Amino acid sequence: MRGMELSLNHTQKLRLQRALESLESFSSATNSNASVTVADSIPVNQEDGVLKGHGTTDLDGEVVATVCGVIERVNKLVYVRTLRARYKPEVGDIIVGRVLEVAPKRWRLEINFSQDAVLMLSSMNLPDGIQRRRTAVDELNMRSIFEENDVVCAEVRDFMRDGSLQLQARSQKYGKLEKGQMLTISPYLVKRRKQHFHHLEQYGIDLILGCNGFIWVGEHVEIKDDMIEDEPTPTKPDAKSNKSQISQSLEEQEQTYTPLETRENICRIANAIRVLSTLGFSITLDVILEIVDLSTKKGLDIHEMLGAEFCVLVAEKEAERRSSSTQKKR
Amino acid sequence: MEYVSPEGLRLDGRRPMEMRQLRAELGAVSRADGSAVFEMGNTKVIAAVYGPREVQNRSQQINDKALIRCEYTMANFSTGDRLRRPKGDRRSTEISLVIRQTMEACIMTHLMPRSQIDIFVQVLQADGGTRSACINAATLALADAGIPMCDLVTSCSAGYLNSTPLLDLNYVEDSAGGPDVTVGILPKLDKVTLLQMDAKLPMDIFENVMQLATEGCKAVANYIREVLLENTKQLENRRGV
Numbered sequence: 001m002r003g004m005e006l007s008l009n010h011t012q013k014l015r016l017q018r019a020l021e022s023l024e025s026f027s028s029a030t031n032s033n034a035s036v037t038v039a040d041s042i043p044v045n046q047e048d049g050v051l052k053g054h055g056t057t058d059l060d061g062e063v064v065a066t067v068c069g070v071i072e073r074v075n076k077l078v079y080v081r082t083l084r085a086r087y088k089p090e091v092g093d094i095i096v097g098r099v100l101e102v103a104p105k106r107w108r109l110e111i112n113f114s115q116d117a118v119l120m121l122s123s124m125n126l127p128d129g130i131q132r133r134r135t136a137v138d139e140l141n142m143r144s145i146f147e148e149n150d151v152v153c154a155e156v157r158d159f160m161r162d163g164s165l166q167l168q169a170r171s172q173k174y175g176k177l178e179k180g181q182m183l184t185i186s187p188y189l190v191k192r193r194k195q196h197f198h199h200l201e202q203y204g205i206d207l208i209l210g211c212n213g214f215i216w217v218g219e220h221v222e223i224k225d226d227m228i229e230d231e232p233t234p235t236k237p238d239a240k241s242n243k244s245q246i247s248q249s250l251e252e253q254e255q256t257y258t259p260l261e262t263r264e265n266i267c268r269i270a271n272a273i274r275v276l277s278t279l280g281f282s283i284t285l286d287v288i289l290e291i292v293d294l295s296t297k298k299g300l301d302i303h304e305m306l307g308a309e310f311c312v313l314v315a316e317k318e319a320e321r322r323s324s325s326t327q328k329k330r
Numbered sequence: 331m332e333y334v335s336p337e338g339l340r341l342d343g344r345r346p347m348e349m350r351q352l353r354a355e356l357g358a359v360s361r362a363d364g365s366a367v368f369e370m371g372n373t374k375v376i377a378a379v380y381g382p383r384e385v386q387n388r389s390q391q392i393n394d395k396a397l398i399r400c401e402y403t404m405a406n407f408s409t410g411d412r413l414r415r416p417k418g419d420r421r422s423t424e425i426s427l428v429i430r431q432t433m434e435a436c437i438m439t440h441l442m443p444r445s446q447i448d449i450f451v452q453v454l455q456a457d458g459g460t461r462s463a464c465i466n467a468a469t470l471a472l473a474d475a476g477i478p479m480c481d482l483v484t485s486c487s488a489g490y491l492n493s494t495p496l497l498d499l500n501y502v503e504d505s506a507g508g509p510d511v512t513v514g515i516l517p518k519l520d521k522v523t524l525l526q527m528d529a530k531l532p533m534d535i536f537e538n539v540m541q542l543a544t545e546g547c548k549a550v551a552n553y554i555r556e557v558l559l560e561n562t563k564q565l566e567n568r569r570g571v
Contacts, residue, residue, distance in 0.1 A: 020568070027567045035566060037558040038473050039481045039518040057438075057480065064518070066438060066478040068562045083565045085476025086363065086382065114382035114396075114445040162393070163443055189569065280568035322570060 006308040019315040026322045034072075036065040036080060044078060053079025054088075087112045087187040087212035089165055093156045094196040096182060096210035097167075099146050105139055107146055109154070112187065112212045115164040119154055123168035125175070151177045151216065153208055172223045173197060179258055180206070180218020181270050185277035187213035191284065198285050203265040209283065217270045219258050264302060268292055271305040275314050290317065333491040333503055341502055342371075349486070349498045349546050350459075354466075354557045356474045364475025368467035371500060372457035377467035379475045381447035390446075395439040397446045400430035402464060404453040425461055428524065432465055432485075432514050435523045438478040447477060458500040459487045461512050465524070466550055473558050482554055483523060485514035486546030488539045490531060495539045497546050511536070513543040517551035
């Protein structure tokens, strides 16, 4: 299995195999017919004019797949949905990215796409919150907002002419992400939902499931409302950038200290996501919370969550969950 | 030396038209976008594909197509004697170029402008037919990475020893000094993308040998298609609804 560098003993192997086989039996028979590989011809009713979508091409009048994946049909559109490919962006997706470069009036972010995404300075809120034209001074102080290797949350605004993405981070919930971990998983495991920002109260954790497969797990940060301005904002951005270079004073360190319990919770949730992605199960909030509960119930240490036994337990739990959901459907 | 015994068996017990045993595995390199291990008998090759990603060297960026880069290396321990091969030696450069041109013919590069696809192929065990095994492994890795291709590329080699066309030569047969024909085809489109030979053959015998190699390629293509389909079904089942 991909990425699984675990040594399972004999019973664990059998249990894992049995759990995976039961999973396969639950997926409906229609699914297996829809899988194709490269250069497989797609059965299509020739009388209706079919629209050939992504992952297909026309070969002598028949529709042929160009990637390995699953055929999806929406009215007259036929396309092949890939599984392990890179992220396929759509306007309005919430993504998490890492800053690669600070360029004139923009930041370049790495987002698991075929090109780097661009976040323009004008698509970003200024630290003082005032809506104004960006001056040269703002451009020189870009580094005080984001630097190289910072993790940023943003939304896809549109595509540029050369095919790369343009992002925007105008709301308070977007922006630099601190005090947490970023995980990389395959994008096909994250489904597009209405909500990608999750606040887990019982752990005090923010969870952002980026559509590009980058997931952020971090300490909860209160979102300041744009309208309410009761704290004096720093008027000189230069002073702020100087401060970050000098070591923080003791009070500031106390303020930014993350308690041990929150850090443990962050690691627990991150490990749960890692196990789920190694096994190839899709990642949603309920599944993650179930797995975290499973690990606390069994009294496992955080590092044991990445071990062989827990991996087998997760597979069995998922098989149970799917069997109960298919039974509910019937 | 007798490469084909009077009963019609080769040195390793195969029949002249018989290929070596194939084995393929996807996802060996977890960090890569796509990867595969391909074995033809004792020849074992690992391929890793990174991409499509941002072009690292801005000057090489092509505005309407993807840039394909390929690198072929042999591990030190791959041959009988542990040789310290310099990385840019002529054979490696030639085979890298050959693989790149072969893959470029089938990857739909116009769908990924301004990006770069890197294919790294390394030979772990060399027992003849490394070129073919590399192309097959690269095809698997590209399909695993979800990169659109107009068709699979499969490759196989054939030779002519003791007046018999032999399919899929191993190292001993290859170093016998007879001709070695490597063919790479697109099985569905039925087109040839690679044809190399390193000796002289009369025309009619060449046609036989090339036909034999093409059939070998088609057999490899069937196997690869099965492996990919199995892998796709498995991933889709695990993912659930």
